[in-house]
Amino acid sequence: MSSRDTILQRLRNRTGGELTAPECDFSVLKRPDWTTAEKLDMFERTIESVHGEVHRTTEAGWIDRLAEILQSRGAQTLLIAKEHEIGKALKTATQNREDLPQLLVYDEPVESWQEALFTEVDAGITSTRGGIAETGSLILWPSVDEPRLMSLVPPIHIAVLKASELYTTFHEAMHSQNWAAGMPTNALLISGPSKTADIEQTLAYGVHGPKELIVLVIE
Amino acid sequence: MSETAQPTPPQSAHHIDVKEFHPRARAAIHNPQIRQNFRKAMDGLMTKRKSAFEGWDLEALRDLGANIRLRALANLPDLLEQLEQKLTENGIKVHWASDGDEACEIVRDICIARDAKTVIKGKSMVSEEMELNHYLGEHGIEALESDLGEYIVQLADETPSHIIMPAIHKNTSEISQLLHDKTGTDLSNDVEYLTANARLQLREKFMNADVGVSGVNFAVAETGTLCLVENEGNGRMTTTVPPCHIAVTGIEKVVPNLEDVTGLLALLTRSATGQHITTYFNMISGPRKADEMDGPEEVHVVLVDNGRSTIYQDDELLDTLRCIRCGACMNHCPVYTRVGGHAYGTTYPGPIGAILMPHMVGLDEGRHLPTASSLCGACGEVCPVKIPIPDLLVRLRQESVDGDKLHPAKVSGHGAKRGAMEALIWKGWSWMHARPGLYRMGTSLGARFRKLQPGKLGGWTQYRTAPKLAAKTLHERMKERSQ
Amino acid sequence: MVDPIKMYPAKPSKVYFYATCLVDMFYPDAGMAGVQLLEREGIEVIYPEDQTCCGQPAYTSGYHDEARAVARAQLGLFPEDYPIVVPSGSCGGMMRKHYPDLFKDTTDDVKAAEIAGRVWELTDFLLNVCHIKLEDLGEPTTVAMHTSCSARREMGVAEVGPKLLGQLKNVNLVEQVRAEECCGFGGTFAVRHPEISGAMVSEKVDTLVNTGAKDFVTTDCGCLMNIAGYAEKNHKPMDGQHILSFLWERTGGNRSKP
Structure with missing residues (x-):
């Protein structure tokens, strides 16, 4: 008999007899309805407490803010999506301004440019599918247009979050977006930059992923 | 990685004699550095956990956690089949392993089929159970840990001393010295510098690894999703950069619904490190699709039994399988805090190890594990899924001495600790205490001749004075009073 | 539990x-x-x-x-x-x-x-149940308290001792750090694992001494025997008493109820 069948048979024929499944009451995870402003305040507090940086901006002003942020870090290159409106807006913007870094588009399989991705990209910018106020988390569903490594490999990850897409809890976000109906190849909650406390519980950032997480909140 | 000849430390990665708990514990107790490292770390973790749950109805949350796990266990075989079906639909290949050796062989065969020579690993306690690194090494495949703590422990040729913070037994200067000796970094107590160096070295490895091996925190049956909880990003690297990802997981990690994950995640990170959430919560539901730009082309899941289906047979022992591996029980254990993780000589140390490992190594090998507790109950009090750890410790103590004729022992290696002398002492004790007249006579004589009481009582008086018998027992005084 | x-x-x-x-x-x-x-x-x-x-x-x-x-x-x-x-x-x-x-x-x-x-x-x-009201007749004093693990976690009475001591107006109750940590008694544990138990009680006594109190009270005789026995053997300035003895003495012993 295969190991699969052996294991399943042992589990099915347990000697202890029938097990009853208890009810699960998820109401402890529910929170009162918060306004967008309250959610944003909470989000800002929680993500900043884990070293994330929040910039409140607008549809009209975010590129200016992004340019300032990247200039202050001396970023030379910025990885963008090909199709997403964020990438398109940036491409358009570079036609008549000088203060943005060189734009790189993630439109080829990683194998063809892995070395460059790992060593030459200073920052990556992605969209989000919303945020979670309670834990200061960004929801990302990497896609063909915004591949997984965009938010992981460059030392700076910039995420654009619409304030109107803030949820109070993970539980609420999952239900509102009906995740159970089908999950993408990869889905992520990101709450701050990469960090470790493995050396004597001393926090250090950027151990494997980005050293900085910058959130542009569009109000 | 440079490999210099080093004497094998006692806690070297394999073939530890679990039975030798006492000498290892004694050595740790008398090692001020170990004591200080653990005390400081555990104090910090306890404080952080407490503040992370502020404002929560913690009892209700723990009830939810316990019920989610119990519900999953109640339907375990069905859920595993559902998980297998969903994963397969999603393009993930599912393997089943009865024990650690079989799981190792599965991983090796996947590597061989891909002509893989290097494996990069994310943190996985199941792979520690399997002793996977050692096995792959023997088969010519290099396995490198990428979690910083695991990386440090691997460089030192040790095993993790804590399930969440593997290198917690070392302080910064010890780690600095180790990294200097093994990788050539400068000696420094600057954690940022040490971390940045590890980043550089490991990035190189990620780019060149043929296979990534990770663990799994929760496996969701309804969507066929593997959930990984981590802070460093090495887990994401491991599961995204190499062309092949192999996830190894215990069969008990499955939950029915995606919703279940919200409850368990809320408990896991707060209980473990006092974080509201970790930096990354990574949910993987398939290999790279045809038009996607990154991610592994192959994803495998190895469902590992390794004793779990045996634990599953017994209604009481089953609770062991609720565990979500947060480590809170060890963080709050006064024994673990004193002796550290290596004293146990087991993959999982501390209270959870004491109730889990006897099933994996046998109660004969692991006979001391359930006794290494004062039954203070701190572990059960903080367990996010309400595992009655102290009750399970007592159950295993009973099993290890075959102490209950009404409920015959079941665990492999039971009865190994039953010594003729000790059994006789308890029989005599029971005989006397079940006979009130005899008890009164004995205690009364004791009181009268208390000057003859021995001043030395073995281990007790090594540290304390002997308790002093009173001149009159309470029985005698109450009797006089009523006359 | x-x-x-x-x-x-x-x-x-x-x-x-x-x-x-x-x-x-x-x-x-x-x-x-x-x-x-x-x-x-x-x-x-x-x-x-x-x-x-x-x-x-x-x-x-x-x-x-x-x-x-x-x-x-x-x-x-x-x-x-x-x-x-x-x-x-x-x-x-x-x-x-x-x-x-x-x-x-x-x-x-x-x-x-x-x-x-x-x-x-x-x-x-x-x-x-009795809703006892204690009247303190003793001299001003400072004590620490160790609640046994079973009293705290099995019987859920961690609040009780401090509340009773709080009724005594001349008693200054001080709390040791890690008050909720086990003293290392654990019954046969103390004999089976003497070094571990010894390390635990030694730290417990240190934390008690560090409160500045010279005396402690406890709910359980096992802890009393362990903590006081360690203090005595190692000449630490810490005397112990069962909390019931302490309450009885402070309130004037067998005087009749007012």
């Missing part, structure tokens, strides 16, 4: 007093203090003469047959429906929480469960 909601009974006219073997042999003063505190509250104390030990030492050592034989000898001691009060969280926990498990699948299961439901830790009983 702890009953979610404790249903305290109305103050009864009589109680059974279950002294425990440690109190009987080593700390009868603590037992007497408990008896007298109850009597001062107008409660008649019944002391079953045939009581011996709750069975816990054998139970936690895994010798359940032997524990059951001893525990069975206690089951017949409480025929009337009076509460059973115990001057120990540990023995109280054994009876309240573990008797039902120990007698599961035996003909005594119903009886054991019934008795378990009547067991109360004595300080809890004084505070929450």
